[in-house]
Amino acid sequence: MKDWPLLIETTQLAEALHDPKLLILDTSSAANYAEHHIPGAVHIAPSELQCGVKPAVGKLPSVDTLNALFSKVGLSPDKHVIAYDDEGGGWAGRLIWTLDAIGHRNYSYLDGGLHAWLQGGHPTEKVANHPAPTEQNITIDSLPIAEIEDFISMLDNSQLAIWDARSPEEYRGEKVLAQRGGHIPGAINLDWLELIDRDRQMRLKDLSGLQARLNELGITADKTVITHCQTHHRSGLSYLLMKILGYPHIKGYHGSWGEWGNSETTPIETGSNAKSSAQKP
Template identity: 90%
Template sequence: MKNWPLLIETNYLAESLHDPKLLILDTSSAANYAEHHIPGAVHIAPAELQSGVKPAVGKLPSIEALNALFTKVGLTPDKHVIAYDDEGGGWAGRLIWTLDVIGHHNYSYLDGGLHAWLHAGHPTEKVANHPAPTKQDITIDSLPIAEIEDFISLLDNSQLAIWDARSPEEYRGEKVLAQRGGHIPGAVNLDWLELIDRDNQMRLKDLTELQTRLNELGITADKTVITHCQTHHRSGLSYLLMKILGYPHIKGYHGSWGEWGNSETTPIEIGDQAQSSANTP
């Protein structure tokens, strides 16, 4: 089996599409999967990657639910997972974060996902794939997971960066999707949509330019970076981007604003983006 990088292009996958060690996981909408998917791809409904329990619906599913999910899709330790979606990487990134959480680190992200695959004219199929179930005994690695109690006392620590991947309107508190609006004190806002090149089949923008932007915001690789959105779906892409850029200390706050903004005790800031140390005169 060839050496698979984390970020792959469509031609790279097309050349090895029938490798028996691949497990292609499609986190597109059910409608798109039914209409056209990569041959051999197994569908994971995005909702299966979240607990769905209010108010923090984006939290990790239970161990039982994770065991059932990865039993159904046929995951085994020797499988190399190809993750893709139909939206530019949010759900695929959430899947990759989930794989990190369960200790499966053999994976790649298909840049541009379904959009790029279709644009390249590669083959698709409509028939759903149902692999043989595999026995799972999942344990949780807490390292990629951020919980409130882990970092609420560290908000003024210069070695911690919090990347809020929501829209600027949500960040400033103008658009409120929880009991309270605003943002975590000290968090830096970079909308996940700013990472996607919508004029280039939903691929990631130039990685060098994205790294420069992150550095300007103080989201640098020497820090522990926690990323979140409303449900840790959009921040699946910010987590994935940092993986691709080689950030060594990253976490996904799966409670996200659904938890923070619905708590009565968490501190909140309203208004414009806080200045990072990199931008402070």
């Protein structure tokens, strides 16, 4: 089996489209999948990657739901997943975090996703793909998953960094999407949109520049980094970026602000953190 890197370009995938060991998973909108998708790609609706139960709608679905989902798309241990979406990596990153949570670590992210594929003039198809179902017996690996009880007592620990991938307005508490607005005390804000190069078909920005930005903010590879947004969708991309950069200790807080901001007992700060990009216009 080919040794695929985590971050791949469209030309690499185009040359290997008919490799039977690949499972291409499309987490674009249903409309985009119906209009054009990579040949052989199987669709996962973004909503299928979240439990949908309020207030923390972004939490991981139940094991039974995950078994049904990954059976339907034909996942098996020998398959190398190619994850892509139509928005720059949020949903694809959420899928990769989910694969980590179920112990499947053979995957790559298609940089730029559908936008880059179309811009490159590569073939597409409209017909939906429905592979033969596979048997699943999923167990959850807690390592990539942050739960509120895991870190609420560690907010002043210098070896912990919390990356809030929401907008600066949400972070400062000016835009409120829960009972309470603001941010987790000590959390560092870097909007997920700042990671995406819109001038290069939604690919990631230069990795060395992104690493320098993270270092400047104190989101460094020597720390345990927990990332979140409102529903752990946008923070799918921040999680993915840290994997690409080789961060060894990263977790996704799947409860995200939907859980934290709707709790009456969690501590909250408003305004800008000293190291937050939210301070910058």
